[in-house]
Amino acid sequence: MESRREQNMRLKRGRIFRAASDLLRARGFSAVTTQEVSAAAGVAAGTLFRYAATKSELLLMVYNEALRASIDEGAARAALTPDPAAAVFARLHPLVVAAAREPENSAAYQRELLFGPHDAKFRAEGMALIFELEASLSDTLRRAAPTLSDGEARVAGSSLFAVTHLAIARMTASDIPEADAIDDLRRQVTLIVTGVLHTPRRPDPPPEKE
Structure with missing residues (x-):
């Protein structure tokens, strides 16, 4: 109770x-x-x-929930999409659409996630959502290519979110139309996923000795 x-x-x-x-x-x-x-x-x-100790914390509090909603929407769309590249794009597309609706707040939110205080509660929550999204992207690629190593899948997931972050940053900081940003993201996702799935597998290098 x-x-x-x-x-x-x-x-x-x-x-x-x-x-x-x-x-x-x-x-x-x-x-x-x-x-x-x-x-x-x-x-x-x-x-x-x-x-919320600052206005930035209030922003993070609010837009963490918006990010969570976009991630959930993308996951639902991806579940209906068998093609790996299309499934990855389906996960990321709602993030760009949401950012386009509120460019000023989206730019401020990205800035606070990247450069805000490391001990800020709501920044940590937002970063946890991003790490979960990257992990889901890695899992999508692993299912499409079971021989993909953990290291390759992790790097690919991070790369896919990075190009999404850049697409949002370019759109919110310039006059790039939403449709162009989304089309560019689709092309980048397709290139990354195709490259990952068709690159000959190599074992992860052994950890460096201290």
């Missing part, structure tokens, strides 16, 4: 999340202040900072 204190904390966090989400989506990261979020959530500024 949930205690009264736990229930109050959950409800306050929900109000903060909804207030931050509404304000960020309506006005953009640069225009929103933590004072506005605390007022909209009906909590004191000190209370807000117990849940």
Whole structure:
């Protein structure tokens, strides 16, 4: 059973999340202040900072959930797609579409994930989602090529997310149309997956001696 204190904390966090989400989506990261979020959530500024210490943490709190939703959508689409390259693209496509809807916030979110404080709670949660996504991409390739080594699969999964990150960064930082960014990503995914699946297998090198 949930205690009264736990229930109050959950409800306050929900109000903060909804207030931050509404304000960020309506006005953009640069225009929103933590004072506005605390007022909209009906909590004191000190209370807000117990849940998210900075505006960047509020951004990560909100867009981690958006990232999770995009990953779940991509997984559902990939499950219906037998071709490996198409399945990988199906996993990644929702991330680019979501970023195109909110370019300013998406660019800020990527920046905080890459360069935010390493001990920040919500940054760690976001990075965990990315690592899980990379692992799912590696698993897709392993199923298509059972002889793929763990090292090759891991590097390929990281590479596939990297080109997705770059596609989003280029789209949010310039005037590249969404359709062009998505088409470029499709081509890059196809090249990477085709290369991985058709490259002769070699054993992983032994670990270096200290």
